[in-house]
Amino acid sequence: MLAQQRQQAILERVRRDGAARVSDLVRELGVSDMTIRRDLEVLAERGLIEKVHGGATATGPGSTEEPGFAAKSVRQQPEKEAIARHAASLVHPGTAVALSAGTTTWTLAHHLLDIPGLTVITNSLPVADVFHRAGRGDQTVVLTGGVRTPSDALVGPVAVAAIRELNVDTLMLGVHGMNARAGFTTPNLLEAETNRQMVAAAQQLVVIADHTKWGTVGISTIAKLEEAHVVISDVGLPEEARSILSERTGALVLADPAEPAQAAGQ
Secondary structure, three states: OOHHHHHHHHHHHHHHHOEEEHHHHHHHHOOOHHHHHHHHHHHHHOOOEEEEOOEEEEOOOOOOOOOOHHHHHOOOHHHHHHHHHHHHOOOOOOOEEEEOOOHHHHHHHHHOOOOOOOEEEEOEHHHHHHHHHHOOOOOEEEEOOOEEOOOOEEEOHHHHHHHHOOOEEEEEEEOOEEEOOOEEEEOOHHHHHHHHHHHHHEEEEEEEOOHHHEOOOOOEEEEOHHHOOEEEEEOOOOHHHHHHHHHHOOOEEEEOOOOOHHHOOO
16 A cells, blocks of 8 residues: 555544544554554644544644534434434423534434424424424424524524524534533534524523534534533543533433433433
8 A cells, every 4th residue: 555545544534533543553554653653744744633642633623614414414423323312311292392403403303203292493404304204293393594504504683583582491402512611612603693592592401412522612602511401422521521511511411322222211
Protein backbone atom coordinates (compact mmCIF):
# COMPACT_ATOMS: atom_id res chain seq x y z
CA MET A 1 0.00 0.00 0.00
CA LEU A 2 1.34 3.41 -0.99
CA ALA A 3 1.79 6.09 1.66
CA GLN A 4 -1.00 8.20 0.16
CA GLN A 5 -3.42 5.25 0.23
CA ARG A 6 -2.44 4.40 3.78
CA GLN A 7 -2.91 7.98 4.96
CA GLN A 8 -6.32 8.11 3.30
CA ALA A 9 -7.30 4.90 5.11
CA ILE A 10 -6.12 6.38 8.41
CA LEU A 11 -8.04 9.60 7.79
CA GLU A 12 -11.24 7.71 6.99
CA ARG A 13 -10.83 5.59 10.14
CA VAL A 14 -10.35 8.67 12.35
CA ARG A 15 -13.28 10.52 10.80
CA ARG A 16 -15.54 7.47 11.11
CA ASP A 17 -14.69 6.61 14.72
CA GLY A 18 -13.61 10.02 15.98
CA ALA A 19 -10.19 8.68 17.01
CA ALA A 20 -7.65 5.92 16.34
CA ARG A 21 -4.82 4.39 18.32
CA VAL A 22 -1.38 3.81 16.84
CA SER A 23 -1.39 0.19 17.99
CA ASP A 24 -4.69 -0.50 16.21
CA LEU A 25 -3.50 1.14 13.00
CA VAL A 26 -0.26 -0.86 13.07
CA ARG A 27 -2.24 -4.09 13.32
CA GLU A 28 -4.85 -3.15 10.72
CA LEU A 29 -2.48 -1.76 8.11
CA GLY A 30 0.42 -4.16 8.67
CA VAL A 31 3.16 -1.54 8.93
CA SER A 32 5.54 -0.42 11.65
CA ASP A 33 4.79 1.85 14.57
CA MET A 34 7.19 4.44 13.15
CA THR A 35 5.45 4.42 9.76
CA ILE A 36 2.06 5.08 11.35
CA ARG A 37 3.49 7.91 13.44
CA ARG A 38 4.97 9.52 10.32
CA ASP A 39 1.61 9.22 8.59
CA LEU A 40 -0.12 10.87 11.53
CA GLU A 41 2.42 13.66 11.46
CA VAL A 42 1.72 14.30 7.76
CA LEU A 43 -2.05 14.35 8.32
CA ALA A 44 -1.71 16.62 11.36
CA GLU A 45 0.47 19.09 9.44
CA ARG A 46 -2.27 19.29 6.80
CA GLY A 47 -4.83 20.04 9.52
CA LEU A 48 -6.83 16.89 8.81
CA ILE A 49 -6.42 15.27 12.25
CA GLU A 50 -5.17 16.16 15.71
CA LYS A 51 -2.27 14.14 17.12
CA VAL A 52 -2.65 12.97 20.72
CA HIS A 53 -0.62 10.68 22.93
CA GLY A 54 -0.78 7.20 21.43
CA GLY A 55 -2.88 8.09 18.41
CA ALA A 56 -5.02 10.73 16.76
CA THR A 57 -8.47 12.30 17.00
CA ALA A 58 -10.71 13.99 14.48
CA THR A 59 -10.35 17.73 14.22
CA GLY A 60 -12.93 19.53 16.34
CA PRO A 61 -15.86 21.18 14.55
CA GLY A 62 -16.16 24.94 14.51
CA SER A 63 -18.85 26.66 16.54
CA THR A 64 -20.84 27.48 13.40
CA GLU A 65 -20.36 24.21 11.51
CA GLU A 66 -23.70 22.54 10.89
CA PRO A 67 -23.62 19.10 9.25
CA GLY A 68 -26.62 18.09 7.16
CA PHE A 69 -29.26 15.60 8.31
CA ALA A 70 -27.96 12.79 6.10
CA ALA A 71 -24.40 13.21 7.35
CA LYS A 72 -25.47 13.10 11.00
CA SER A 73 -27.89 10.21 10.58
CA VAL A 74 -25.07 7.65 10.15
CA ARG A 75 -23.20 8.69 13.29
CA GLN A 76 -23.48 6.77 16.59
CA GLN A 77 -26.52 4.82 15.44
CA PRO A 78 -26.43 2.15 18.21
CA GLU A 79 -26.11 4.86 20.88
CA LYS A 80 -29.00 6.85 19.41
CA GLU A 81 -31.21 3.75 19.36
CA ALA A 82 -30.46 3.03 23.02
CA ILE A 83 -31.06 6.66 23.99
CA ALA A 84 -34.34 6.70 22.06
CA ARG A 85 -35.60 3.58 23.87
CA HIS A 86 -35.02 5.22 27.25
CA ALA A 87 -36.54 8.51 26.13
CA ALA A 88 -39.67 6.79 24.81
CA SER A 89 -40.25 5.22 28.22
CA LEU A 90 -40.78 8.75 29.63
CA VAL A 91 -43.63 9.55 27.21
CA HIS A 92 -47.13 8.60 28.33
CA PRO A 93 -50.30 8.05 26.27
CA GLY A 94 -52.48 11.09 25.72
CA THR A 95 -49.78 13.67 26.38
CA ALA A 96 -48.36 16.50 24.29
CA VAL A 97 -44.69 16.09 23.45
CA ALA A 98 -42.41 18.39 21.48
CA LEU A 99 -39.53 17.01 19.46
CA SER A 100 -36.80 19.33 18.25
CA ALA A 101 -34.97 18.70 14.99
CA GLY A 102 -32.10 16.24 14.76
CA THR A 103 -31.24 12.64 14.04
CA THR A 104 -31.60 11.54 17.67
CA THR A 105 -35.13 12.93 17.91
CA TRP A 106 -35.85 11.38 14.49
CA THR A 107 -34.76 8.02 15.92
CA LEU A 108 -36.96 8.64 18.96
CA ALA A 109 -39.96 9.39 16.71
CA HIS A 110 -39.95 5.77 15.50
CA HIS A 111 -40.17 4.59 19.11
CA LEU A 112 -43.18 6.82 19.81
CA LEU A 113 -45.38 5.41 17.05
CA ASP A 114 -46.93 2.79 19.34
CA ILE A 115 -47.93 5.27 22.07
CA PRO A 116 -51.65 6.10 21.68
CA GLY A 117 -53.21 9.54 21.80
CA LEU A 118 -50.05 11.58 21.42
CA THR A 119 -49.99 15.16 20.23
CA VAL A 120 -46.57 15.81 18.71
CA ILE A 121 -45.24 19.32 18.10
CA THR A 122 -42.09 19.50 16.00
CA ASN A 123 -40.09 21.83 13.80
CA SER A 124 -38.42 18.86 12.09
CA LEU A 125 -39.50 17.78 8.62
CA PRO A 126 -38.07 14.24 8.98
CA VAL A 127 -39.72 13.78 12.39
CA ALA A 128 -43.09 14.90 11.07
CA ASP A 129 -42.67 12.53 8.12
CA VAL A 130 -42.19 9.55 10.44
CA PHE A 131 -45.61 10.12 12.00
CA HIS A 132 -47.23 11.00 8.68
CA ARG A 133 -46.11 7.72 7.11
CA ALA A 134 -47.39 5.74 10.10
CA GLY A 135 -50.85 7.20 9.55
CA ARG A 136 -52.22 6.65 13.07
CA GLY A 137 -55.59 8.32 13.48
CA ASP A 138 -55.14 8.81 17.22
CA GLN A 139 -51.92 10.80 16.92
CA THR A 140 -51.88 14.48 16.03
CA VAL A 141 -48.79 16.15 14.55
CA VAL A 142 -48.30 19.91 14.57
CA LEU A 143 -45.49 21.01 12.24
CA THR A 144 -44.31 24.57 12.69
CA GLY A 145 -43.57 26.70 9.69
CA GLY A 146 -40.30 28.49 9.19
CA VAL A 147 -37.07 28.60 7.21
CA ARG A 148 -35.37 25.27 6.54
CA THR A 149 -31.84 24.66 7.88
CA PRO A 150 -29.18 22.11 6.76
CA SER A 151 -30.41 19.81 9.54
CA ASP A 152 -33.97 19.96 8.14
CA ALA A 153 -35.26 22.12 10.98
CA LEU A 154 -37.85 24.84 10.46
CA VAL A 155 -36.69 27.95 12.30
CA GLY A 156 -37.10 31.70 12.51
CA PRO A 157 -39.94 34.10 13.40
CA VAL A 158 -42.73 31.95 11.94
CA ALA A 159 -41.65 28.90 13.96
CA VAL A 160 -41.16 30.94 17.13
CA ALA A 161 -44.59 32.56 16.80
CA ALA A 162 -46.27 29.17 16.36
CA ILE A 163 -44.53 27.60 19.34
CA ARG A 164 -45.19 30.63 21.57
CA GLU A 165 -48.92 29.84 21.56
CA LEU A 166 -48.45 26.20 22.65
CA ASN A 167 -47.98 24.34 25.91
CA VAL A 168 -46.50 20.84 26.02
CA ASP A 169 -45.90 18.29 28.73
CA THR A 170 -42.40 17.28 27.62
CA LEU A 171 -39.77 18.57 25.22
CA MET A 172 -37.32 16.03 23.81
CA LEU A 173 -34.41 18.24 22.82
CA GLY A 174 -31.59 17.11 20.58
CA VAL A 175 -28.48 19.28 20.70
CA HIS A 176 -25.33 19.88 18.68
CA GLY A 177 -23.15 20.08 21.78
CA MET A 178 -23.08 20.26 25.55
CA ASN A 179 -20.46 21.87 27.73
CA ALA A 180 -20.06 22.82 31.38
CA ARG A 181 -19.72 26.52 30.56
CA ALA A 182 -21.92 26.97 27.49
CA GLY A 183 -24.66 24.48 28.37
CA PHE A 184 -26.65 22.95 25.50
CA THR A 185 -25.76 24.56 22.19
CA THR A 186 -26.37 24.70 18.43
CA PRO A 187 -24.35 26.17 15.53
CA ASN A 188 -27.46 27.86 14.11
CA LEU A 189 -28.59 31.14 15.68
CA LEU A 190 -32.17 30.89 14.40
CA GLU A 191 -32.47 27.28 15.54
CA ALA A 192 -31.29 28.31 19.01
CA GLU A 193 -34.04 30.93 19.18
CA THR A 194 -36.65 28.40 18.06
CA ASN A 195 -35.46 25.76 20.51
CA ARG A 196 -35.43 28.26 23.37
CA GLN A 197 -39.10 28.90 22.67
CA MET A 198 -39.72 25.15 22.83
CA VAL A 199 -37.98 25.04 26.22
CA ALA A 200 -40.24 27.85 27.45
CA ALA A 201 -43.35 25.98 26.24
CA ALA A 202 -42.52 22.72 28.03
CA GLN A 203 -43.19 21.62 31.59
CA GLN A 204 -40.34 19.11 31.41
CA LEU A 205 -37.08 19.36 29.44
CA VAL A 206 -35.42 16.09 28.44
CA VAL A 207 -32.13 16.45 26.56
CA ILE A 208 -31.15 13.46 24.42
CA ALA A 209 -27.52 13.52 23.27
CA ASP A 210 -24.92 10.82 22.70
CA HIS A 211 -21.49 11.01 24.33
CA THR A 212 -19.79 12.63 21.31
CA LYS A 213 -21.78 15.81 21.97
CA TRP A 214 -19.91 16.44 25.22
CA GLY A 215 -17.24 19.12 24.78
CA THR A 216 -18.68 20.36 21.48
CA VAL A 217 -19.74 24.00 21.63
CA GLY A 218 -22.05 25.60 19.08
CA ILE A 219 -22.15 29.37 18.67
CA SER A 220 -25.48 29.78 20.46
CA THR A 221 -26.72 28.43 23.79
CA ILE A 222 -30.21 26.91 23.91
CA ALA A 223 -30.38 26.26 27.64
CA LYS A 224 -28.17 26.02 30.70
CA LEU A 225 -27.36 22.59 32.09
CA GLU A 226 -29.46 23.38 35.14
CA GLU A 227 -32.60 23.78 33.02
CA ALA A 228 -32.66 20.11 32.04
CA HIS A 229 -34.90 17.88 34.14
CA VAL A 230 -33.35 14.79 32.55
CA VAL A 231 -30.34 14.19 30.30
CA ILE A 232 -30.21 10.88 28.45
CA SER A 233 -26.82 10.01 27.02
CA ASP A 234 -24.92 6.74 26.68
CA VAL A 235 -22.29 4.74 28.54
CA GLY A 236 -19.52 6.22 26.40
CA LEU A 237 -19.91 9.53 28.24
CA PRO A 238 -16.61 10.51 29.97
CA GLU A 239 -16.41 10.39 33.76
CA GLU A 240 -15.94 14.16 34.01
CA ALA A 241 -19.11 14.74 32.00
CA ARG A 242 -21.03 12.23 34.12
CA SER A 243 -20.02 14.06 37.28
CA ILE A 244 -20.93 17.51 35.93
CA LEU A 245 -24.26 16.46 34.45
CA SER A 246 -25.25 14.46 37.54
CA GLU A 247 -24.56 17.46 39.73
CA ARG A 248 -26.06 20.20 37.59
CA THR A 249 -29.10 18.58 35.92
CA GLY A 250 -32.17 16.97 37.42
CA ALA A 251 -31.12 13.44 36.48
CA LEU A 252 -28.62 11.70 34.21
CA VAL A 253 -29.53 8.46 32.44
CA LEU A 254 -26.87 6.47 30.58
CA ALA A 255 -28.17 4.15 27.90
CA ASP A 256 -26.22 1.04 26.95
CA PRO A 257 -26.38 0.00 23.27
CA ALA A 258 -25.71 -3.58 24.39
CA GLU A 259 -28.76 -3.59 26.65
CA PRO A 260 -31.68 -5.71 25.39
CA ALA A 261 -34.37 -3.53 23.84
CA GLN A 262 -37.12 -4.61 26.23
CA ALA A 263 -35.00 -3.75 29.29
CA ALA A 264 -34.72 -0.04 28.54
CA GLY A 265 -38.26 0.78 29.57
CA GLN A 266 -38.24 -1.32 32.74
